[in-house]
Amino acid sequence: MSGSVGELLVLVPAGxxxxPISVTVGSQSVANSTDFVVDQNAQQPRIDAIAPDVVNAGATVTVTGGSLYPIPYQTTARIGASGCAWWGAAFVDERAHLVGALQ
Known part of the structure; x- marks a missing residue:
């Protein structure tokens, strides 16, 4: 495990x-309100397409691929060094479509 005041990097243990995930610092604990998903058969995320190819900041981008698992606070997207907010997801067969905007 490693981290800083604002972030922890932990290894998900076997089994x-x-x-929920909980963190304890000294005698104070906190847990998230949504379940963290452990999927023993999880596949690596895959990007099949991004559209459009060129946008201005604030524009919407659609990422199409597989195993993207759009779960709030567990799925992140980046364009270069900038984080993205995503607000929509649709599933067609095993493919996932995420729609978001550059922040």
């Missing part, structure tokens, strides 16, 4: 199951 972990889906459920």
């Amino acid at each position: 972990a199951v889906t459920g």
Whole structure:
């Protein structure tokens, strides 16, 4: 495990199951309100297409691929060094479509 005041990097242990994540610092604990998903059969995320190819900041971009798992606070997207907010997801067969905007 490593981290800083604002971020922890932890290894998911063998045998972990889906459920909330909790962090304890000294005698104070906090847990998230949504389940962290542990999927023993999870596939690596895959990007098949991005559209459009060129946009201005603030424009909408659609990323199409597989195993993208658009779960709030667990799925992130970046364009270069900038984070993106995503607000929509649709699933067609095993493909996922994420729609978001450059922040």
